[in-house]
Amino acid sequence: MRQKKKSELLTEVELEFMTELWDLGEGTVRDVLDKLPEDRNLAYTSAATILRILEQKEFVTSRKDGKRHVFKPTLGKDAYQTRSLKDLSMKLFDDTPASLVARLVNDDALTEEALGQIRALVDRRLKNDSG
Template identity: 75%
Template structure:
């Protein structure tokens, strides 16, 4: 009997570069085996099967995904929704690089991110809705 799923001392908060790459595919797929995820990566990525398996196993140890055995293979599923992780990441970035003021962040985005006029309009509409809700 193999040992799987050992605990770890410190809670890991954020995905590493490669883990984010994998999680992105899992978010898109909903769930997937090592082979499924590997198939989603760009062809020029050229990652060995065992590397992908290792990455997913580590992600499970860090509680970023759960696995379920189907026949011979494990199927992995995100433990964290994409938008929740987006929020978490933005909060962290706001703290670390924007003095904890997310408004500065939005300002920076709106000012120099080369957003289309349509995108800007959408955001304004979003703000209008938000500000109306606050009134009630």
């Protein structure tokens, strides 16, 4: 029997939808569809299908409100951010978060301001841990 590949990661379109739901908190098919960019031009039924799939994969739950379904993430955006970073770090950075940050801070496009913010974050975390 072939093992079902359960990736735990969102596909491109799934992520697009989850991003809207994270922003909305929760919402109907119509809510999400209306929130997509003007030029996205996705059929209503397509959007409904994506949400159905997200529910099958247990990334969202739904409740009924009158005749509509209201969808709500079961996984927080922060948790998914962590999961994605872990995946990227594993696949492309030898599972060494420091080397990921190294690549990031060596990016010329990164502003001085962003660098300062990053250091502040790291410092705060180090202080909290030790003190």
